[in-house]
Amino acid sequence: MTGVVVSSPHSARINRVDRVMLQVILALIPGILAMTWLFGWGLLINMGLAVTFAIAAEALVMRLRGRPALPAISDLTAVVTAVLFAIAVPPILPWWLTLIGILFAIVVVKQLYGGLGYNPFNPAMAAYVLLLISYPVAMTTWLPPQMLADQTLTFGDSLRAIFLGLAPGGTWDAVTAATPLGEMRTQLGVNRMIDEIRQSPLWGDFGGRGWEWVGNWFLLGGIYLIWKRIITWHIPVAFIAGLLVMAGMFWALDPQTHPFPAFHLFSGGAILGAFFIATDPVTACTTKKGQLIFGAAIGALVFVIRTWGGYPDAVAFAVLLMNIAAPTIDYYTQPRVFGHQRGS
């Protein structure tokens, strides 16, 4: 006998937070491999740094709060935050920006709000936005996918770029390139038509060459998560629908100034955002109806900010904006309780 009488149920629990988080990390692997193949070792180096910083920051704060650090670290939530952050930032981001970003994500956005489960904002996205606003150049200096690159970075080149800020061959211009979203934005900004813009070899079938195939691998991981019942379909499907409806509407009105909807879907962080970021349970809506509204609104906002906002990609902004709205949406979308009249 245990001595302490606990309440029912007495059955074995079937889920665990760390197992859920591990599944999320597993589901990210295809996308991570695809990005590493396209953009080199930088992503993996960043990821190693980010994970190390995140665990250290989590342990530090738990110690300051006088709580055991081990359970907080072993729930793997900080690791997921770090991995998502590393995927979102450019693969040659200086190491100290990763440090700033992760410290902000874990210490300020997560722990200062009360730690796991209490943060209103998605930590990885909040850190991304902080860096994007504070260090816009470093945060938009991307590498071209390897099929377009004149010179691919070796593992050593990536290390030197991240830790010393040294460009291979001495100049960054030779090795960096704008993202397809950034390129499209710049070209549309000088009043060129889509048909003209797409003449460039930068473009593939519907998105940027190379880039357009990253989303598939994240999509694969996302479907795995739905199959494993780690997430439900509501937020991703609503997100994608919201984005496609907005993009499709404007594309139909004027296909020369608005790119094809699939370009929006398979560029930037849309797929990653739909399956892995907007679905962060802590900061998303919890009611099913609320999740549909939440996802659709993020999708629509992504299009709005990409098209008329000040930044080329918008997933982080859209997610943070809807994070604020999530509690209110939840409040107004409560399901009808068994035995209650609808609407009462």
Add this chain to the structure above:
Amino acid sequence: MQATQPRFKTRRLWQFHGGIHVPDEKALSNAGTVEPTPCPKFLILPLQQHIGAPANPIVKVGDRVLKGQVIAEPRGYVCAPVHASSSGTVIAIEDRPVPHPSGLSAPCVVIETDGRETWAELPEPLTDYESLDPAVLRDRVRACGVVGMGGASFPTSVKLNPGKDHPIHTLVINGAECEPYITCDDLLMRERSGDVLQGVRILLHLLGARQCLIGIEDNKPGAIESMRLARAESDIKDRVEIVAIPTLYPSGGEKQLIKVLTGREVPSHGIPAQIGIVCQNVGTAAAVADAVLLGRPLIERYVTVTGRAVAKPSNLNVRVGTPAADLIAQCGGLRDDLRKLVCGGPMMGFEIDSQAIPITKAANCLLALTHAESPDPGPALPCIRCGRCADACPASLLPQQLYWYARSKDLDRVQDYNLFDCIECGCCAHVCPSHIPLVQYYRYAKTESWAREQEKKKADHAKARHTAKLERQERQERERQAKLRTKKEAAKDKPAAKGEAVPSTEDPKKAAIEAARQRAAAKKAALAEQGVVPKNTEDLGAAQQQQVAAAQARRRAVGLGESEAKAGPEAQATEQPSQPTQTKATGPKAATASEEQA
């Protein structure tokens, strides 16, 4: 079977929200038959084996009792009698550990059995019950101590009396047995299907219901087959359907089963009778048949003794009041890796810490779980708001919100989120990845809310009393003031109408007061002529006179006049010597005293 009963295939079933698939573990105990148990040495019969007031014991220590004899009578409407489940001698009426989540003790009648099983005289069988009034049948059900045997133990006679406002069209018989491990209803349906059908027949007549739906989860094919055979042989087969329902916990919850079978939802805070349905457990139906057709009280029930920590899991036919230890011994005892002993199923049962507790009318299962079966969930992590609980909740609640507000003791918000629609099925806690003991929080919040409700009632009562008191005092004050005013006016009018006023006074008392007043006024006037201001210090002793003089000297020294230094009614008395009645009414003793002396 199917060829003769095509309707079963076409009956539409509904779904309730959520629910979970749990390993049913029925195979541990559902083989074999129900075994009889030897009469235990001691029977411990709790006086409260039902929802409602405890029964009132009518035997004394030392009394000899017979099997089936009433040993405690119901006290109040929602109550049930208790019968001796074997013959013997009452050796104690005292508090003993009982199967209750709190682990507390409660009053029990303890019988030392004599092993002879001598039956008391039982009431006459009511075989022609169809000619009898439902009230007679209800009385029989009540007299036989029948309560709901599915676990809630609500007195059956009360449930069978929904009242004229609630005509019943459908009787739902609950054979779902959705809790994992438990197989006693399965065995009952396999072994006593005929009795269950007899019970259904009686209940249909009693309720005046049109049809009966018997819902059985499809993981019990033996029970379904047996019940279908019994139905085919019965003369009420047109009115009874045996419905196999999908296995999904908690489909055996009363409201959930009704939803699955009929698509109707029992209103929140309501009872099934409000939608024309009464739901009874299969065991209850068999007990009703025993009570009506045999006159036998509810003194035995089937109990599943199972779990991997018990050597030989079985189903036993147990006398109510048999200690749990006897059943466990009969099933080969406990293994070493026992983690906990549970009364009821793993999802809704409660842990018991003593094998001395008796089997009651509602105890369907004794569950001995190993460490592997019921591992320590470990410390709870923070809620990550994943919403799995909401997906699993059969009441469509938002358990994470309930948890949030229960934890912050926000009892208003927790009720806004419909805490009281929670049936404590445990689905949410079962699926919670943070291993939060959610049900425990809800029970806590419910208890706190009830306590607060009581407090509020008390406070409201006290407040009402206080308000009434203030009103009363105000009213009395008003009446007094009004009386005074009339008196004052009378006094004022008097000098003008002196001549005729006195003789015209009707009340002799008033006349006497008036006369006294005139005498006092005359005396004061005479004193005033002599230049004497009336004082209430005239006939004091010399020492006191000196003290008064000293005090007045001090007052003068600090610049206070004699009259100014006095406050309140005394001051009035001094300033208005012509109206002594006022002084008298407000009543300082000294003034009254001097008045009387005058």
